[in-house]
Amino acid sequence: MSSAPSAGVDPVAQVAGAVTALFVPGDRPDRYAKAATSGADVVVIDLEDAVAPPAKFGARLAATRALGAPDDDRARALVRVNAADSGLFAAEIEALLATARLSRSGLLGVMLPKSEDPSVVADVVTRFAAIEKPVAVVPLVESARGVLRAAELAAVPGVTRLALGAIDLTVDVGADLESPVVTHAMAHLVLASRAARIAAPLDSPSTAITDLALVGDAARVARSAGFGGKLCIHPRQVAAVRAAFAPTEEQLAWARSVLAAGEAAVQIDGRMIDKPVIAAARRILRLAGTDAS
Structure with missing residues (x-):
């Protein structure tokens, strides 16, 4: 669900222009409405990290039910599926394709975690393009291989924008969040996006929830690095991120x-x-x- 209006807005344009993108656990449909009123430009229903394995099937059903026959125009969201090698990916893409075909579909697009292989991304783009309705595709880069292939991922025709998952990246390479590796990855995604002439990428979410000053600081760093927005993991972060990305009076x-x-x-x-x-x-x-x- 998205608090940004309305069914008349092109989903691709909405996702490309988003400064704030708020995750909501897919297995908590009771939180979907709260996310929709958070002020976030885009809501991301998460079927991956936020959902325990036994709950993933139910989360998929809840997400497609909410987006397939929305009660109002706010029922619009991206969906983060599970990784291509998870064993869940194919069924989730099929379910989202079926949802996208519905006349009142609120599906804005799909976020592809652990993106490393441009051919996987291209296949997803092609399958959604075949339904002849605009759907955003956002590869989430979270590994060394993904960073090094960011230019290829961004250059896939039909990709809307990239996003960075810094926490998973640091686990993959054995680095800290303050490591130059993360700074390098940020620069790589920004340059890859610009070279491909797609929207500036979304930065990784801040791990701070209650300390909004830290959230704002991280967002300002992302903005100064050339990012176009930031992922959020709690509604409290949305306003701080938006303020950090807004130009100052000066x-x-x-x-x-x-x-x-x-x-x-x-x-x-x-x-x-x-x-x-x-x-x-x-x-x-x-x-x-x-x-x-």
């Missing part, structure tokens, strides 16, 4: 001054004004929801 004032000066200006406040600077100013105003044309 940045907005600078962007307005750049565009007001026009392309003929040589410098403002001692800084050379050229096409990249003008593009940066327009991007700031777009992030703030201000017309930057």
Whole structure:
């Protein structure tokens, strides 16, 4: 479910433009409605890490039931399936394909965990494309192999954006979350996304829940690295992430001054004004929801 409106919105555009993406356990349908009113741009119903093995079949049924015949327009969500080698992947993709075909489907798309193989991603894209309804596909990169193949994953036609799973990555390589390995992975996903001309990636969720200052700090780091948004694991994190990604008043004032000066200006406040600077100013105003044309 998503608190961002409405059935008239293109699911791919909604996912591509999301700054906040909130996970909700698939086996807790009682929490779906709360997630829908959290303020998150996109809700992700999780069939993977948040669900114990005995509950996975029931979680799949709950997710497809909620999205197949939604009670209102807020019943819209991505679904994170289990990994391709889990033994559950094929059945979950089939169930989501059936859900997507329904006339009132609220399925925004599918998130593919442990993404490493571009051919697996391409197969998913092809199968959803065959139903001729827009569905987002988000590979979640969580391993060394996935990071090194991020450019290939991003370049698969039909991929909406990438996402980073830093905790799983650190387990895979035996590093800490503060390790340069994570910084490298972040940069790799940002560059791969830009090279493929897809939306900027979603950053890994912060492990802090009650300390919202830490959540905001992590989100600002992600924003400064070129990420377009951040995954969230608790509704409390949503507002902190959104605020961190929003331009400051100082940045907005600078962007307005750049565009007001026009392309003929040589410098403002001692800084050379050229096409990249003008593009940066327009991007700031777009992030703030201000017309930057």
